[in-house]
Amino acid sequence: MQSSLEEMASLTYSLGGEVVGQLVQARAQIHPAYFFGKGKLDEIKSAIKNDAVDAVLVNNQLSPKQNQNLEKIFECEVLDRTQVILEIFAKNARTSEAKLQIGLAQAEYLLPRLVGLWKHLDRERGGIGASRGTGEKQIEKDRQFLRQRITRLKIQLERVEKERVTQKQRRSNCLQVSLIGYTNAGKSTIMNALTSSELLVEDRLFATLDSTTRLLEDDSRPKVLLSDTVGFISNLPHEVVAAFRSTLATVKDADLLLQIIDAGDNIEQHLQTTAEVLADLDALCIPILKVFNKIDQLQPARLLMLEKMYPDAIFVSAINNGKKGFDKNKTLIDKLRKKILVFFNERMKTVTIRLDYQHSKQLANIYEWSRVDKIDYQEEGILMTLTTIPGNLERLRHHLGADFTEIM
Ligand SMILES: Nc1nc2c(ncn2[C@@H]2O[C@H](COP(=O)(O)OP(=O)(O)OP(=O)(O)O)[C@@H](O)[C@H]2O)c(=O)[nH]1
Numbered sequence: 001m002q003s004s005l006e007e008m009a010s011l012t013y014s015l016g017g018e019v020v021g022q023l024v025q026a027r028a029q030i031h032p033a034y035f036f037g038k039g040k041l042d043e044i045k046s047a048i049k050n051d052a053v054d055a056v057l058v059n060n061q062l063s064p065k066q067n068q069n070l071e072k073i074f075e076c077e078v079l080d081r082t083q084v085i086l087e088i089f090a091k092n093a094r095t096s097e098a099k100l101q102i103g104l105a106q107a108e109y110l111l112p113r114l115v116g117l118w119k120h121l122d123r124e125r126g127g128i129g130a131s132r133g134t135g136e137k138q139i140e141k142d143r144q145f146l147r148q149r150i151t152r153l154k155i156q157l158e159r160v161e162k163e164r165v166t167q168k169q170r171r172s173n174c175l176q177v178s179l180i181g182y183t184n185a186g187k188s189t190i191m192n193a194l195t196s197s198e199l200l201v202e203d204r205l206f207a208t209l210d211s212t213t214r215l216l217e218d219d220s221r222p223k224v225l226l227s228d229t230v231g232f233i234s235n236l237p238h239e240v241v242a243a244f245r246s247t248l249a250t251v252k253d254a255d256l257l258l259q260i261i262d263a264g265d266n267i268e269q270h271l272q273t274t275a276e277v278l279a280d281l282d283a284l285c286i287p288i289l290k291v292f293n294k295i296d297q298l299q300p301a302r303l304l305m306l307e308k309m310y311p312d313a314i315f316v317s318a319i320n321n322g323k324k325g326f327d328k329n330k331t332l333i334d335k336l337r338k339k340i341l342v343f344f345n346e347r348m349k350t351v352t353i354r355l356d357y358q359h360s361k362q363l364a365n366i367y368e369w370s371r372v373d374k375i376d377y378q379e380e381g382i383l384m385t386l387t388t389i390p391g392n393l394e395r396l397r398h399h400l401g402a403d404f405t406e407i408m
């Protein structure tokens with residue numbers, strides 16, 4: 001089970017660092033200027049010296065002033081939790097969209113913090129009385145630079161978002177399933193197992209930063225699309241959620257969410273984090289299917305308990321490493337695939353329509369948007385029995401107008 005400090009260690013590893021020591025501060029109130037109390041500061045200082053530490057990571061939010069003071073005292077880099085996550089995102093961003101989004105998140109994070117960065121310049125050159133000192137002018141310059149950068153990034157992102165709208169229209173006749181959940185739960189591994197893809201899978205937090213969409217099955221109609229996307233984490237900085245809104249749009253447009261949960265991890269906390277991010281995305285009304293992953297690592301008793309606690313959930317092991325248990329794991333993944341298809345089947349409606357021969361070129365759309373159960377070429381038109389989701393029936397009705405004669 002991962003504690004918050006263990007998670008910080010995983011974040012450090014994802015950043016490419018190595019943890020040489022951990023310290024916990026038990027204090028009723030944090031120190032306003034230094035975050036840590038005097039005793040802790042000394043303890044950390046000697047640890048920095050002894051272990052040749054490059055950076056101190058604080059598993060909390062630091063004020064700009066605390067951050068700056070600590071860097072002066074420790075004579076090394078100091079990053080708080082938000083900065084660590086932003087750095088990982090910046091390091092892992094591969095697509096241009098992810099890079100734009102993280103650039104925006106970093107600029108927005110920095111903007112209100114500039115004051116703390118430059119204040120010392122004014123203090124050094126005359127102190128509080130000095131009007132508009134060098135520091136203040138520098139802040140104004142930097143602020144202007146950052147604001148321009150934010151505007152530019154937003155314009156570029158708007159362009160990417162427009163492209164997404166076009167994609168969305170293309171996909172609107174498909175059923176969309178989004179994989180969501182805590183980072184490192186195994187979303188990309190499940191995506192790979194369900195769609196025979198080869199997306200990047202890593203035992204690091206935030207391996208995935210962009211959205212990828214694949215067809216779940218070649219022959220199901222309407223088509224079912226599966227999307228993998230960026231994972232969630234507790235206390236996800238607001239700037240990051242806001243900046244990744246366009247990537248997370250696939251979540252908001254989904255007809256079904258597959259919530260992937262690492263069955264061996266801190267379940268309650270991860271469920272709560274996911275609920276918070278979904279609320280932030282305004283996506284709480286989308287149906288959710290809970291998928292507990294990594295059951296190969298569980299004691300049988302714990303698996304039994306979880307099955308009792310979450311009777312509607314599905315339990316899988318997504319790893320496909322060809323070792324023992326491979327067939328069993330494949331069966332579980334097939335069960336998951338079936339469950340997704342059943343979910344949609346239960347929501348589909350079957351109708352019989354008559355289509356005039358002069359509109360037979362619409363047949364391609366009909367085959368795309370629904371499953372054709374029966375087709376009969378009669379003298380007065382084409383008689384068809386179709387099964388599809390209510391949304392696609394509406395779309396067909398709209399497209400075919402008066403020619404869409406529903407018979408039963
Ligand atoms: N033992 C075990 N490990 C698994 C299983 N599924 C995934 N993993 C491992 O868990 C780690 C994370 O898997 P990913 O698929 O990258 O997880 P993710 O949710 O996409 O993570 P991010 O994209 O980083 O948020 C990898 O080391 C996987 O090999 C499983 O069923 N059993």
Ligand SMILES: [Mg+2]
Pocket residue numbers: 187188189200201207208229
């Ligand atoms: Mg992933």
